[in-house]
Amino acid sequence: MYKRKLFFFGATTALILFIVLISTAASAHLIRENLQQSSIAQRLLLEHQQISSISYRLFKQLTDEVIFGDTANQAHVRNKQALIKQSMENIRQLEIEQRLALGKQFTQGSVEDTDELESLINNIIDEFQEVLKLNGSAPLSKQDRLRSLLEVTIDNEFRESINTAVARQSSVVAAINARIAAVNSSIVWFAFGLGCIALPLLTYGCYWLFNQLYHPLVVLKNATNAVAAGDYEQPISENLDQEFQELSSAINQLAKRLRQHEFEAEKSRKMLKYEVEQRTSELTRANQQLTTIDVRRKQFLADISHELRTPLTIIRGEAQVTLRLKSPDIDDYKETLTSILEQSVNLTRLVDDLLLLARAEMNQLQLAIIPEPIIPMLEAETSKWQKLYTDRDIRLIDQTGHASISISIDKLRIQQVLSILIDNAVKYSAAGQPVLLTVNQENSWCTIAIHDKGCGISATEIENVFERFVRFSKHNDGLGLGLPIAKAIVEAHDGYIHVDSTQGSGSTFSIRLPVFEGEQQ
Structure with missing residues (x-):
């Protein structure tokens, strides 16, 4: 059904376009013909002006010969006669083309006047020849004939003939221009009339076709937008x-x-x-x-x-x-x-x-883990190191509140860790400075801390303190394996070890170990 609507609209539009094209082609053809004839008329005007100029120069040379008896310019005379002949042939050919195109009535007298003009020029040249033959005898008669030739034949008849031809071609040019203007005016009015008829028809046709096409397109657009948005539950239900x-x-x-x-x-x-x-x-x-x-x-x-x-x-x-x-x-x-x-x-x-x-x-790492009371073990370690360093204050501070707390450890390995940390605390603190051990319980964790009042650890050294073969800058003794071993043993017990240090104020190494579950109960 929609095909018939499109076909009807297309046929109407094609018919209007066909009329416009035919009108345009016809007007273009008429304008081209008129322009061609106008060009011929312009060329004829130029040829008449040229033949007038050549003829007057020729007449002047012939007059000079009559007056002065100079025969040295005969070559120039013959050259101008050839030019006049060629110009006359061009004029005659253009006038024939003009008559064939415009008709005899429109170009009345053009070809005939050209024949008369050519005959008049030839008669004037012959008259000059006759006057030249009178050279040496009857001077008065020669003067009279020359005066008559110049004043009557050339000044009146020849000039009148040239002016008539020019005026005739000027009228032809004006008539052709009038025809061109009339054709243009007709084209303008025809285009205006055709537009007044075709524009409302095309506008109505477009409006009608748009209405016929708009609703289906809206339905299809909404459906495709819904599908693009991921809504696949909106089918097109309209017919x-x-x-x-x-x-x-x-x-x-x-x-x-x-x-x-x-x-x-x-x-x-x-x-x-x-x-x-x-x-x-x-x-x-x-x-x-x-x-x-x-x-x-x-x-x-x-x-x-x-x-x-x-x-x-x-x-x-x-x-x-x-x-x-x-x-x-x-x-x-x-x-x-x-x-x-x-x-x-x-x-x-x-x-x-x-x-x-x-x-x-x-x-x-093989560990013999058993529940071990933490306070007695720390007291024993403190006493041992106090005996080794009698000049130092090495003591334990119990912050748990009771002495029965136990942790699941390999006692020998934890003693090894404590020995490493206490030895470092003594080694890296000045003589007479105390080394304090504290023990504290928090939930299911027991924290053992070793505090010293040494020079502390710099921020750059503290990052690598638990790496193997790392020695502090001020102490080069030892292999640098103590702290890595301590860390490995504590982590093998599922515990944690870390250090807090302020340079110039000492360091604190803390060990966090899980409390024995039986003790928690």
Whole structure:
């Protein structure tokens, strides 16, 4: 149905356009013909003006010959006669074309006057020749004929003939211009009339076609917008023209399929996202474990290579020095063996510490964990270190409120941690400064803190204080394994160790260990 509406509107528009094109072609043809004739008339005017100019120059030269008897300019006379002849032929050809195009009535006398003009020019030239023949006899008669030729024939007849031809062509030009103006006026009025008729028709046709097309397009637009917004539950229920009805059915089917595909895609996305997250988490954990193991392996090899070099070098050096002695006595051997033994002990201690760290990092540190009362153990450690450093005030401050608190620990390993921390507190604080141990319980955690009044740890050093082979800038003794070992032992007990330090005010190392569950109950 909508096809017939479009066909009717298209046929009406095509008919109007066809009329406009035919009118435009006809007017263009008429204007072109008129312009062509106007061009011919203009050329004729120019030719008449040219022949007038050449003829007057020719007549002047002939007059000079008659008066002065000069025959030296005959070549110029012949040249001008040839030009006059050529111009006359051009005029005659243009006038014939003009007569054929405009008709004999419109160009009355043009061809005939040209013949008369040519005859008049030839007669004037012949008359000059006759006057020249009178040279030397009857001077008065010669003067009279020359005067008559100049005043009557040339000045009157020739000039009148030229003016008549020019006036005739000017009228032709004016008539052609009038025809062009009339054609233009007709075209303007025809275009105006055609516009007055066609414009309302086209406006009404466009308005009618727009109304016929607008409603189906609105329905289709709303449906497609709903589908684009994800609303697949809005089918097109209106009955449209046959062409749009097929499109509306296709949109309804598309919405239904998109709804199904989107449901399946969302389900697949969730499943894929879950699987990717699972696999990513597994791979991340595996990668982290591999990275950690590899870093620890490299660090362990670097550390052990670095620390084993010194005692082995000393052992080798002592042995080489003793062997180079010419007559070593028993004292030399004893001194050498004593040095070797000392370095072997240090080397054994270093190997034990490195093995402890390696096992702790691989979660293979063997611990004999049993419930242990914390206060008696701390009192024993305090008493032991007080005996070693009688000039220092090393004491325990119990902040728990009762002495029966127990923690699940490997006693020997925790004693090793306490020894490392107390030894550092004594080592890095000035003589006479106290070292205080405090114990406190908070919920299911027991906190043991070792306070000293030493120089403290700088902000740059505190970040690496628990790294292996790290020594404080002011103290280069030791291997730098004490604090890493303490950290490894505490973390193997599922505890935490950290340090608080202010440079110039001392440091506090705190150990947090889980309280024995039976004690909590």
